[in-house]
Amino acid sequence: MDWGWDNARALLGLVVIVGIAWAVSENRKLFPWKLVLGAVGLQFVFALLLFAVPPVRNVLFKANVVVDGLENATRYGTGFVFGYIGDNTTFPVEQANANPAFFFQILPIVIVVAALSAILWHWRILRWVTKAFAFIFAKTMGLGGATSLAVSANIFMGMTEAPVLVKPYIKGMTRSEVFVLMTTGFATIAGSVLIIYTTFLQPVMANPLAQLLTASIVAAPAAVALALTMVPETVAISDRAHEPDFEYESTMDAFSSGASTGLQIVLNIATMLIAALALLFMVNAALGAAPDVNGEALSIQRILGWIFMPLMYMTGVPMEEAAKAGSLMGIKTVLTEFVAFLDLANTPADQLSDRSRIIVAHAICGFANFGSIGILIGGLTIIAPERRETFLSLSWKTLLAGTLATCMSACIAGALPASLFLGG
Numbered sequence: 001m002d003w004g005w006d007n008a009r010a011l012l013g014l015v016v017i018v019g020i021a022w023a024v025s026e027n028r029k030l031f032p033w034k035l036v037l038g039a040v041g042l043q044f045v046f047a048l049l050l051f052a053v054p055p056v057r058n059v060l061f062k063a064n065v066v067v068d069g070l071e072n073a074t075r076y077g078t079g080f081v082f083g084y085i086g087d088n089t090t091f092p093v094e095q096a097n098a099n100p101a102f103f104f105q106i107l108p109i110v111i112v113v114a115a116l117s118a119i120l121w122h123w124r125i126l127r128w129v130t131k132a133f134a135f136i137f138a139k140t141m142g143l144g145g146a147t148s149l150a151v152s153a154n155i156f157m158g159m160t161e162a163p164v165l166v167k168p169y170i171k172g173m174t175r176s177e178v179f180v181l182m183t184t185g186f187a188t189i190a191g192s193v194l195i196i197y198t199t200f201l202q203p204v205m206a207n208p209l210a211q212l213l214t215a216s217i218v219a220a221p222a223a224v225a226l227a228l229t230m231v232p233e234t235v236a237i238s239d240r241a242h243e244p245d246f247e248y249e250s251t252m253d254a255f256s257s258g259a260s261t262g263l264q265i266v267l268n269i270a271t272m273l274i275a276a277l278a279l280l281f282m283v284n285a286a287l288g289a290a291p292d293v294n295g296e297a298l299s300i301q302r303i304l305g306w307i308f309m310p311l312m313y314m315t316g317v318p319m320e321e322a323a324k325a326g327s328l329m330g331i332k333t334v335l336t337e338f339v340a341f342l343d344l345a346n347t348p349a350d351q352l353s354d355r356s357r358i359i360v361a362h363a364i365c366g367f368a369n370f371g372s373i374g375i376l377i378g379g380l381t382i383i384a385p386e387r388r389e390t391f392l393s394l395s396w397k398t399l400l401a402g403t404l405a406t407c408m409s410a411c412i413a414g415a416l417p418a419s420l421f422l423g424g
Contacts, residue, residue, distance in 0.1 A: 002417040006355075010316030010414030014040060017314075017404045017411070021229040024400070030232035032225070038140055039225035043218045043412045050214050051420040060210040070195055074109045103270060109199070110269070111262035113192040117156065118258025122248040130156060133220075141224050147177045151184045151224060155216050158192070158265070159185030159367050159376050163383055170384040176233040178387065179394050179401075180224055185376060186368040186402025187223035187409075188216040189337065192265060197337075197365075200345040205357055206422050215365035215409050222408035226401045231394070269338060272371055276335040301343075304330020315363060315407055316414020321356045325363070332364040333403060336371055340364040355418040363410035368402030 018036055022028060051057050082104045120126040133152030137143050143151065146169040153162035163170060163181060170178070189197070194212050201208035248254040280300060287298040296302070305327030312325035324347065332340035344352075344360060352360065367376075373395050381388045413421060 002419050006316045006318055007415050007417070009314060010359075010411040013314035013316065013411040013414070014408060017408050018226070018229065021226045021401065021404060024397070025230050025232065027232050030234070032228050032232060035141060035228055036225045039221040040408075042136075042140055042221040043408065044416075046218050046221075047214060047412050047416060047420075050210070050217070051416075060213075061207045063207075063209045063213075066209065070109055070112060071199065074112045077112070078104055078108050107196070107266045107269060109195050110192040110266050111259055113195050114262030114265065115255050115258035117191055118248065118254040118261070119251060122251055122254035126156060133217075137221070137224065141221065143180070143224065144177060146173065147180055150181050151220055154184040154188045155220055156191045158190035159188075159372065159379070163380060167383050170380070171386060173387075174233065174235045175390060175394075176228060176231045176235075178390055179231045179397065180227040182376060182380070182391070182394055182398040183227040183401040183405065184220055184223040186372065186398055187219040187366045187405035189365055189367060190265075192262060193269070193338070197341045200341050201361065204345055204347075204349075205361065206354065208361070211358055211361055211413075211421060212365055215362040215406070215413075218362070218412050219366060219405050219409040223402065223405040226405050226408070230397055230401055268375070272336055273338055276339050276371070280331075280335060280339070300334070301327040301331060304334065308333075311407060312360070312363065312410075315359055315410040317356045317359055318353075321352055324351045325356060325360045328360050329363055329407075332366075333369050333399075336369050337364050337366065354422055355414075358418070358421050359410045359414045362413045363406050365409070366402055366406040368399055368406065370399070373399060 022031055025031070049056060050060055117126060130149065130152045133155060134148040137151050138148040141148075146166040150162050150166045159182075162185060166173075166181075170181075173181070189212070194209075194216065197212055198209045201212075205211065248257065284299045284301075287300065287303075290298050292298070293302075302323075305323040305325075308326030308329040309322045310326075312329055313319060313322040315325075317325045328340050328344055328347070331343055341361075341364065344357065344364065347357070376398070377388075377391050377395055380391050
């Protein structure tokens with residue numbers, strides 16, 4: 001049977017998540033119930049449009065060829081620059097050190113995608129795709145022009161890159177609009193790192209690029225609804241910021257700016273990954289000295305699994321797999337989604353079913369973690385230093401709202417029949 005209690009529980013999970021957001025709202029009397037219902041409806045529309053319409057679904061499921069092409073193109077560049085370390089076709093990776101191979105062969109994909117995205121924006125291809133989503137969000141959710149553009153841009157760009165598109169308008173944004181901007185940044189991931197996570201999951205998940213792209217799209221309306229539930233809007237739409245436009249000087253300017261941004265992202269990922277894995281090792285070493293619990297040594301993964309298990313159970317993950325799913329969700333929140341995706345890719349099939357793996361991928365597909373708070377606040381402060389106090393006051397709310405938004409995306413994946421996502 002393709003639909004049952006696990007799917008139904010995911011629908012209840014949507015209610016629970018919205019209830020949590022309402023419980024911590026700054027004004028519970030202004031609960032935007034129409035907006036919430038519209039956001040959930042829009043989530044299902046996006047998911048069904050991408051997976052239940054055969055022509056769209058067929059194109060989406062074949063999109064992994066894009067990842068293969070980007071990997072080959074990147075390997076060509078890294079092979080020229082770094083020699084055998086950057087191209088394991090001339091020096092088998094089994095004979096090389098795995099760590100430098102990871103840095104020199106996989107992370108450079110971010111640079112390629114960042115440069116390509118900037119060029120596509122300058123050529124107006126990505127710009128019109130973004131504006132199409134902005135139009136949908138503006139009409140269905142009542143967002144101002146600048147806010148709707150920033151929300152849609154977050155689906156394809158990073159949490160610090162998307163606000164650049166609306167830089168002149170952030171100063172005049174309402175507190176609720178700023179919160180929507182921040183929450184959407186935490187609930188989605190950049191296209192550059194999406195490609196890397198796809199490469200992680202290709203061996204263990206069906207159609208990973210389609211899954212992660214859908215997760216980012218589906219989480220966007222959830223982020224808006226939860227943000228406006230927690231910090232309700234009180235300013236009329238006519239008084240909010242209107243849609244700006246962002247330009248590169250030329251194709252070469254887009255190429256160089258995109259590549260430079262990609263390099264910054266690569267260095268940040270490498271730095272955070274080193275620190276996060278080292279911290280994980282030290283904490284687990286300390287916990288290992290404690291007495292075993294239920295015959296197993298304590299670890300940060302087990303503890304986080306217990307903490308996040310109820311939330312993951314409500315997204316539709318079966319009880320016997322909820323602890324492992326909760327562990328991955330906890331790792332994503334405390335460390336980074338990068339580490340969580342690595343762990344998900346290495347999780348054996350007997351610990352997570354194909355359906356649960358998809359649900360977890362949706363849940364961890366976002367930047368909502370402790371480390372990203374500093375990155376987001378720092379980036380926004382550079383763009384609009386006069387709003388720093390607003391950014392700081394909303395930081396912890398953003399972490400909660402962004403986490404809940406990705407879990408709403410997971411609920412959508414959990415509520416729908418698994419065969420939609422698996423290609424069956």
